[in-house]
Amino acid sequence: MIQRTLFVALFSLLLNFSYAQQPVYTTKEDVLYYPEAVYKANSYIAERCKLDVYYPKNKTNSPAIVWFHGGGLTGGNKEIPKALTEQGFIVIGVGYRLAPKAVVNDIIEDAAAAVAWTFQHVQEYGGSKNLVFLSGHSAGAYLDLMVTLDKKRLAKYDLDPNQVAGVISLSAQTITHFTRRQELKLKDTHPLVDEYAPLYFVRADAPPLLLITGDRELEMLGRYEENAYLARMMKLNGHKKTVLYELDGYGHNMTEPAFPLLIKEVKTLTKEIIGK
Numbered sequence: 001m002i003q004r005t006l007f008v009a010l011f012s013l014l015l016n017f018s019y020a021q022q023p024v025y026t027t028k029e030d031v032l033y034y035p036e037a038v039y040k041a042n043s044y045i046a047e048r049c050k051l052d053v054y055y056p057k058n059k060t061n062s063p064a065i066v067w068f069h070g071g072g073l074t075g076g077n078k079e080i081p082k083a084l085t086e087q088g089f090i091v092i093g094v095g096y097r098l099a100p101k102a103v104v105n106d107i108i109e110d111a112a113a114a115v116a117w118t119f120q121h122v123q124e125y126g127g128s129k130n131l132v133f134l135s136g137h138s139a140g141a142y143l144d145l146m147v148t149l150d151k152k153r154l155a156k157y158d159l160d161p162n163q164v165a166g167v168i169s170l171s172a173q174t175i176t177h178f179t180r181r182q183e184l185k186l187k188d189t190h191p192l193v194d195e196y197a198p199l200y201f202v203r204a205d206a207p208p209l210l211l212i213t214g215d216r217e218l219e220m221l222g223r224y225e226e227n228a229y230l231a232r233m234m235k236l237n238g239h240k241k242t243v244l245y246e247l248d249g250y251g252h253n254m255t256e257p258a259f260p261l262l263i264k265e266v267k268t269l270t271k272e273i274i275g276k
Contacts, residue, residue: 023056025086028125033094033117048097049110051117054080055090055125063165063270064090064127065262066118068140070171073107073179074099076139083259089266090127092118096143104180104196108153111143115164116157130273133266134167137255138220139179141172145198145230149206166208166269168262171223171252174198174230178221188221199230204238210265211244212258218251 030050032039039046056062065084069076078095085091096110119129134144144167147153154161176192186192193199211231216224224246231244245261247254 023059023088025054025056027080028053028055031117033114044097044101045110048095049113050078050095051114052078052080052093053090053125054085054093055127056088057126059088059126061128061131061274062088062090062126063131063133063266064092064118064122064125065133065135065266066092066094066115068094068096068111068114068134068136068143070136070138070140071098073104073139073142073177081255081259083256084263087263090122090125099179099183103183104177108143108146108196111147112153112157115147116154116159119157119159119163129163131165131270132163133165133269135170135262136172137170137258138172138252139177141169142174142177142198144169145172145174145209146196146201149198149201149203150195151201162205162207164207165273166210166265168210168265169212169227170255170258170262171213171219172198172211172227173223174226191222199226199233202230202233202237202239204234204240206234206239208241208265208269209234209239209243210261211242212254212261213244213246214250214252214254215248216246218249220252223252 029052033051034049069079078093080091080093094114096107118132136144148161148164148167151161176194176197178188180196181192211227213219213224213227227244231242234242247257
């Protein structure tokens with residue numbers, strides 16, 4: 001009886017210790033990422049430009065993933081993907097303006113402002129400026145690449161985009177986004193590479209890029225081929241950390257099999273950065 005009581009007591013103690021080691025997560029919602037005066041001056045920014053911060057409490061140096069939702073730059077809302085929760089990450093779900101109420105340039109500016117806010121405030125939530133990752137699906141992935149590859153987008157905030165720890169892009173457009181092409185009265189099938197195309201800004205010194213798409217035969221328009229061309233041109237320009245994955249059997253809505261790759265990439269790069 002004494003032995004059994006002792007075993008139960010030890011088991012209970014270990015169980016409680018295990019639970020005590022698990023981080024407690026919380027979410028702060030509707031955080032403003034522009035100065036307050038901007039919200040007072042623009043009602044649409046006040047409606048759309050907010051973010052949610054999901055984070056583990058009482059932790060430091062947690063990797064932060066800035067997540068931009070998809071929706072063709074015309075739909076969608078800020079979100080914290082379930083697959084990214086309880087992984088030890090800070091996840092920042094960003095809301096941004098949408099076309100046609102906003103032009104694509106304004107939307108990219110929103111994305112840059114949200115990334116700048118993250119660098120300015122991530123330590124308040126137990127993060128590190130050295131561990132800020134960008135990710136998103138479709139239109140959101142396009143925003144990731146534009147903010148990272150086009151240096152002028154973050155330069156206005158005195159930030160070097162090479163401070164981004166890594167970009168994990170899920171089915172991005174790498175040519176000029178079709179919503180921008182619609183602004184120019186061009187068809188979806190009319191390819192264009194201008195200053196609204198990530199391809200326009202290929203460079204050797206960019207942060208690590210993980211490009212993930214669905215099956216080339218099932219994807220939207222030429223989404224796989226766009227990413228394959230970006231990957232090739234990044235490598236030809238001397239970038240040594242561009243990786244492309246094609247998820248066979250999955251179409252454009254390929255986030256479910258892509259999330260494990262995203263999580264693995266963030267954890268791998270985090271170990272590399274912390275180890276430096």
